[in-house]
Amino acid sequence: MREFELIRDGGQPWDVVVVGGGTAGLSGALNLARVRRSVLVIDNGEPRNAPAAGAHGLLGREGISPLELLRLGREEVASYGGRVVSGQVAGISQDDVGFWVVTEGGQRVRTRRVLVTTGLVDALPDVPGLAERWGRDVLHCVYCHGWEVQDKLIGVLGNFHQALLFRQMSKDVTLFLHTGTTLTDEQWEQLAALGVSVVDGAAAGLEVNGQDRLTGVRLASGKVVPVQELVVAPRFLARAGFLRDLGVTMQEHPMGLGEQLRVDASGFTGVPGVWAAGNVSDVLAGVPVAAAAGTTAAAAIHMDLLKADAEAAARGAKGGGVFSGAMEAEVSRRVLGSRAHGLDPLPDTN
Known part of the structure; x- marks a missing residue:
């Protein structure tokens, strides 16, 4: 610059x-x-x-x-x-x-x-390969990307609420508990009723095919769970x-x-x-x-x-300027013409 x-x-x-x-x-x-x-x-x-x-x-x-x-x-x-x-x-x-x-x-x-x-x-979750795919097939917002991923295999990394959001877009949603995710009994019941799969274990990486498309999440155990889109919570x-x-x-x-x-x-x-x-x-x-x-x-x-x-204009006008007697007379001359301070001219008595 x-x-x-x-x-x-x-x-x-x-x-x-x-x-x-x-x-x-x-x-x-x-x-x-x-x-x-x-x-x-x-x-x-x-x-x-x-x-x-x-x-x-x-x-x-x-x-x-x-x-x-x-x-x-x-x-x-x-x-x-x-x-x-x-x-x-x-x-x-x-x-x-x-x-x-x-x-x-x-x-x-x-x-x-x-x-x-x-x-x-x-600040993205610390999973190798995730940051490189951010904004493509690693997503976070259903309002930004939900329509585009409808009916695909969608994985959700450790966030119950996002699992609900994206279940609206696809019947094939998998919630990865990853690290530190704890579900209540009520949440387990809701996921089961909605048909959302739940996978335990930490995510260790992503699987990508030759066309540079996401194909799965690799767990620390070595198991690969198929997904086409992965939803994360930064x-x-x-x-x-x-x-x-x-x-x-x-x-x-x-x-x-x-x-x-x-x-x-x-x-x-x-x-x-x-x-x-x-x-x-x-x-x-x-x-x-x-x-x-x-x-x-x-x-x-x-x-x-x-x-x-x-306020600055008013301060500058104090003691003269736009509110001075001379300025008032000039304004009267320009606006009122032959009238003085709004009074009509005196009648001619001659």
């Missing part, structure tokens, strides 16, 4: 720097640019859903390639004057004026507000380490699925001037939810800036 790419025309601070150019970030940037806010998006070009063949559940764009969706989003942001650049943000600091956003290359950019949309990291970890100097708050997801930024309904982090949207603050947000969160945060940021601008 070249340094001049970060500089706003005229050298003024950006209204908003968006850190992360995924669905949430571009949605926020688009809506801010459309209300004439100066917006800079800094993105490292590593979208979480890049391995997926399509993004699903997005009305009007069902099945679109995730990379194509982002390409279109960048074009839309640019069409309204927003700027999207490649880069990795290393840290953000705050002072009395606003924020300094610092990249890994040491470049610095000044901004009034920050929108964090850096997403999350999927631990979701927000990408938020670069915010450590701002005093944001991290919290565990209510369902114990991972760690995310604490925000309110608008995406406000509790640190004045800093909002977050998408998976960094909601680890379960799919593409449509992330886009909506970016829009919501953009509206909140715009309102915050409007309030700050109005």
Whole structure:
């Protein structure tokens, strides 16, 4: 990234720097640019859903390639004057004026507000070969991939609830207890009634055929259980380490699925001037939810800036300026013409 790419025309601070150019970030940037806010998006070009063949559940764009969706989003942001650049943000600091956003290359950019949309990291189970197949035939989300794997041989690694979710998509579901999975009597009964097979023992690896397709899960015992798709439950970890100097708050997801930024309904982090949207603050947000969160945060940021601008204008007007006697007289002359302070001219008595 070249340094001049970060500089706003005229050298003024950006209204908003968006850190992360995924669905949430571009949605926020688009809506801010459309209300004439100066917006800079800094993105490292590593979208979480890049391995997926399509993004699903997005009305009007069902099945679109995730990379194509982002390409279109960048074009839309640019069409309204927003700027999207490649880069990795290393840290953000705050002072009395606003924020300094610092990249890994040491470049610095000044901004009034920050929108964090850096997403999350999927901490996958420690099974050899699993990470290499992530997003293809190793999956986690029934809403993202369920339709595409319907009626296949589906394995579920150590998660009862995912076994229920994917049983809706196929009659051939196998739950691998793997390590540390304990089922209640009620859960055993439900799995049996639904026809879900249960396999004890730790998964030690994956079997793949010559066409680079998953064919089975290899247990520590050496036994191979046939599957065509494997569902796993990652631990979701927000990408938020670069915010450590701002005093944001991290919290565990209510369902114990991972760690995310604490925000309110608008995406406000509790640190004045800093909002977050998408998976960094909601680890379960799919593409449509992330886009909506970016829009919501953009509206909140715009309102915050409007309030700050109005307060600054009022402070500057005290003791003269727009509320001075001279200005009042000039406004009256331009608007009222021959009338003075709203009174009609006196009648001619001659």
